[in-house]
Amino acid sequence: MSEAALSIKSVDKIYEGRGKGPVHAVKNLDMDVQRGEIVALLGSSGCGKTSTLRMIAGFEEVTRGDIVLEGRRVNQMPPARRKVAMAFEGYSLYPPLTVRDNIAFALKSARMSPKDAQRSVAEVAQILEIEPILDRYPSSISGGEQQRASLARALVRQADLYLLDEPMGQLEPRLRAVLRGRLKSLLVDRRMTAIFVTHDQTEANALADRVAVMEGGVLQQFASQKDLRERPANLFVATFVGEPPMNVFESKVVNGDRVRFAIDGGPTFDFAASDIPLSVRAAIGRREKVVIGVRPHAVRLGVGSEDARIVSNQWLGDQSHLAMEVAGKLMVAVSHAPIPAEVGERLKFGVHASDLHVFDVGTSAALSHGLEAA
Amino acid sequence: MAIEIRSVSKEFKSGKVLERISLSAEDGEIVAIFGPSGSGKTVLLRLVAGVEQPDEGRILLGGRDVTDQAPEARGVGMAFQNFALFPHMSAFDNVASALTAHKVPRDIIRAKVEKIAALLKIEHVLGHAPRELSNGQKQRTALARALVAEPKILLLDDPLRNVDAKLRYEMRLELPSLLKASGSTVLYVTQDYKEAMALGDRIAVLSDRDFAQIARPAEIYQRPATINVASLFGDPTINLMPVEPLSSSIGPKITIGGTALSLPSSYGRMAGKPCVLGLRAENIIVEDTASPESVPVEVVAVTPLNERTLLLLHTNDGREILASEAGTNEAPRRHGAAFARFDPETVLLFDPASGRRIVPQAA
Numbered sequence: 001m002s003e004a005a006l007s008i009k010s011v012d013k014i015y016e017g018r019g020k021g022p023v024h025a026v027k028n029l030d031m032d033v034q035r036g037e038i039v040a041l042l043g044s045s046g047c048g049k050t051s052t053l054r055m056i057a058g059f060e061e062v063t064r065g066d067i068v069l070e071g072r073r074v075n076q077m078p079p080a081r082r083k084v085a086m087a088f089e090g091y092s093l094y095p096p097l098t099v100r101d102n103i104a105f106a107l108k109s110a111r112m113s114p115k116d117a118q119r120s121v122a123e124v125a126q127i128l129e130i131e132p133i134l135d136r137y138p139s140s141i142s143g144g145e146q147q148r149a150s151l152a153r154a155l156v157r158q159a160d161l162y163l164l165d166e167p168m169g170q171l172e173p174r175l176r177a178v179l180r181g182r183l184k185s186l187l188v189d190r191r192m193t194a195i196f197v198t199h200d201q202t203e204a205n206a207l208a209d210r211v212a213v214m215e216g217g218v219l220q221q222f223a224s225q226k227d228l229r230e231r232p233a234n235l236f237v238a239t240f241v242g243e244p245p246m247n248v249f250e251s252k253v254v255n256g257d258r259v260r261f262a263i264d265g266g267p268t269f270d271f272a273a274s275d276i277p278l279s280v281r282a283a284i285g286r287r288e289k290v291v292i293g294v295r296p297h298a299v300r301l302g303v304g305s306e307d308a309r310i311v312s313n314q315w316l317g318d319q320s321h322l323a324m325e326v327a328g329k330l331m332v333a334v335s336h337a338p339i340p341a342e343v344g345e346r347l348k349f350g351v352h353a354s355d356l357h358v359f360d361v362g363t364s365a366a367l368s369h370g371l372e373a374a
Numbered sequence: 375m376a377i378e379i380r381s382v383s384k385e386f387k388s389g390k391v392l393e394r395i396s397l398s399a400e401d402g403e404i405v406a407i408f409g410p411s412g413s414g415k416t417v418l419l420r421l422v423a424g425v426e427q428p429d430e431g432r433i434l435l436g437g438r439d440v441t442d443q444a445p446e447a448r449g450v451g452m453a454f455q456n457f458a459l460f461p462h463m464s465a466f467d468n469v470a471s472a473l474t475a476h477k478v479p480r481d482i483i484r485a486k487v488e489k490i491a492a493l494l495k496i497e498h499v500l501g502h503a504p505r506e507l508s509n510g511q512k513q514r515t516a517l518a519r520a521l522v523a524e525p526k527i528l529l530l531d532d533p534l535r536n537v538d539a540k541l542r543y544e545m546r547l548e549l550p551s552l553l554k555a556s557g558s559t560v561l562y563v564t565q566d567y568k569e570a571m572a573l574g575d576r577i578a579v580l581s582d583r584d585f586a587q588i589a590r591p592a593e594i595y596q597r598p599a600t601i602n603v604a605s606l607f608g609d610p611t612i613n614l615m616p617v618e619p620l621s622s623s624i625g626p627k628i629t630i631g632g633t634a635l636s637l638p639s640s641y642g643r644m645a646g647k648p649c650v651l652g653l654r655a656e657n658i659i660v661e662d663t664a665s666p667e668s669v670p671v672e673v674v675a676v677t678p679l680n681e682r683t684l685l686l687l688h689t690n691d692g693r694e695i696l697a698s699e700a701g702t703n704e705a706p707r708r709h710g711a712a713f714a715r716f717d718p719e720t721v722l723l724f725d726p727a728s729g730r731r732i733v734p735q736a737a
Binding site for chain 2: 044173174177178180182184185202207244245297314315316317318321332334336344
């Protein structure tokens, strides 16, 4: 018996262009969301994440495939009957109603007693810090307040699934950091199932149990943020996720008595074959070229067989970002402490076999992550 | 060439924008002008360029008073940049446009454009139109145009504002050395504190019509002049909470979550006076076990943030505190009861009335 709150089965979305050709916004999407899970749809604009959310909500038709909510196929079901609550990026509050009445609106139609409705509204208003504006009208509050009101209106409802479109985009940083924490604790405490769309990986990582990375209408990887970081499925994910993202270099590979990665026009990382597990060596196989990757936090500075010129060394208060020129590109290293090195100097660096990622140069799919085959 | 802004004021119909502000930049220095939108940063650049006139005060370039001179008469190479390109010109012509106006011979133009293009790694796209360039190449082309005329003074108005996050990050790493190589004195306007810290030799924080602080990035981060400056730098924003130090036999103490915490004795004079305590998230240590002077807290939420882990803490006296730990290893960190402590030396105290930081004094 599946616990899936939502199954998206081989879904395509094709918009018939007005004047232009059709746009294939979502391609053969398969995804299950478990009950109580918080999922982020992450990608840049046009990646298909918002189309996906709107198909789940019922505001867009599915071109092909099925959407199954709590075991019911809902392709033809109108939004209001799907038992989903959605917070829109464009807020869409009812202008003639106060913020309080906007939030309580759906509770009244759900026949909740006025007393219970008031309590629910007060509770969510406190969490989202909108108590002072409950009796104001949407036109008289700021964009950030409208966004929180819209979020509150979705969160007070009883629904099988909560859909949030860029829920924190308009908020200033301090409030965003605090509200992320509170929103997560609310969703977890009540075991709410939620899917939210964001282009901000910080937000995705902060809130979601699993993150669905989308690009070009295709789901690139659907995994925990830890897995996205440590086991990116392909080069797109590797260079999209991470702040800053993974350093990647095309490299020749010799897979023999020693395993040697020679970056084109740059340094060579040379390992004893015994340092690289057989499974990884098998995954690399007889390839002559691969793409190797190393996370900025995994670059070892001051040690190793290679050196490079420092292009910048920037202390940002709680971390240092150091860039070196490697094979005509920047290789970035990040440290939580200041790095005692000057721009223009050469600095030694190295990479442990356990921190090395290897990708296929043609398909860009991951072959290995550290000491494990992908 | 040195820039000196002396007690300059500027008012528009909508009100005073700058009030008796002063700033000097040494020859070859990069000064980041940082502040929220609408704080007058662009106006300041326009005053230096000469496209706006100050109501009062003087502007000196290379020691020469140019306040009453038109932009072209200021006698210095100056580039005022917003990184827009002419769409109908090739990248080469865009870069060269900075020189053609100065009647430079064509072979010299070509040599100069090629040299700067090599430095900025755009040699291979010089023949392309802007629409054929990637965003990164567009930025570099625009920067090349700014640098090719070897301006003694370079005024950059939030040049990375409309750039996607990835390229913005790359440019943040590369720009300082490119600007240093040009030898120009640079005023660099930005709204992004990380950009200001990464790029500026010094940062001038503009707020409420005046500079709240002008100092090196580390100084601003560690010893912000005001609550406002403290809040503008740091992600997450610094924790601020009202406290009232009390004197004790071993020095001043504050109470948070029922625990009396020692402050450095250099704050002894603040006993009995209301203060605002500023505590950076990364200076708070959260542990499972109690230690002397640790505050019992509840970990309400654990959220990753840029290879760090952010902890939302509640104290039993109703305070909400953000702590951040290096690393993203979530497994050992659970919700629920924990203890928070901090190094008293990392504490900042502010005067609630003026907002100014209270400078510790030897007892």
